[in-house]
């Protein structure tokens with residue numbers, strides 16, 4: 001998020017705009033925690049994880065009286081357009097704000113779940129994947145040294161993108177995700193065969209959306225007779241210095257967001273699909289069910305049976 005904040009503000013300045021930042025998200029809009037961008041606000045933030053502005057999920061924003069307050073805060077400062085970095089929830093909130101007061105916004109998709117319809121990429125995903133990759137590589141050292149089976153649970157809410165991509169990238173033997181039906185009997189057969197051919201440890205990656213971390217670990221112990229352990233990676237996946245890919249994508253998303261606003265777009269989410277940046281209305285995005293790339297699913301099918 002920090003490279004996107006920096007880039008959006010700097011590019012807006014270059015386009016002759018006067019950018020402000022809002023601290024603590026929707027709560028900051030209501031409270032008026034809004035500051036004109038000065039160079040010190042943007043220096044030394046590019047390499048930092050999280051967001052230097054802070055984030056919040058404000059329930060008060062659902063109440064029109066608080067949205068009126070937010071609108072007054074913008075009006076007082078002459079702010080006429082918004083860039084919002086976040087997910088479906090933030091975009092819907094800003095869309096309601098647009099319906100109420102006509103303040104246009106451009107949304108930059110940012111969630112490690114990579115589950116926003118219309119875009120192949122959301123900011124933060126590559127950084128999360130590298131965190132997972134590094135963790136699984138480390139766990140492999142214990143797994144191989146102690147002949148153990150490890151189940152590693154990744155985040156992603158209802159989406160298996162993080163689990164599938166990291167299973168492929170780390171060479172896991174098993175991957176369970178909501179998108180692919182699994183077959184434990186056939187996994188057992190495959191693992192027994194692998195053991196018979198000299199395999200002494202196993203790595204399984206399971207998406208949190210399947211809710212199988214504990215039971216898969218127990219099953220590995222019981223069905224395969226292995227010493228099995230579960231590692232729930234949790235919030236380490238949401239932190240850390242953004243990767244080069246995430247930084248560059250942040251710059252591109254931010255420029256596309258400012259360009260969309262300058263072109264008169266009103267309530268658009270910036271998308272990156274088939275290698276090209278574009279935009280789509282929040283209504284289309286909210287009404288469309290997100291689907292993981294079928295080629296990725298195909299590559300992982302063999303790990304679920």
Ligand code: F6P
Pocket residue numbers: 111112113155156157208238
């Ligand atoms: O949506 C991003 C995400 O990290 C999910 O992958 C995860 O299920 C959830 O947020 C965790 O939320 P919290 O930080 O509120 O526990």
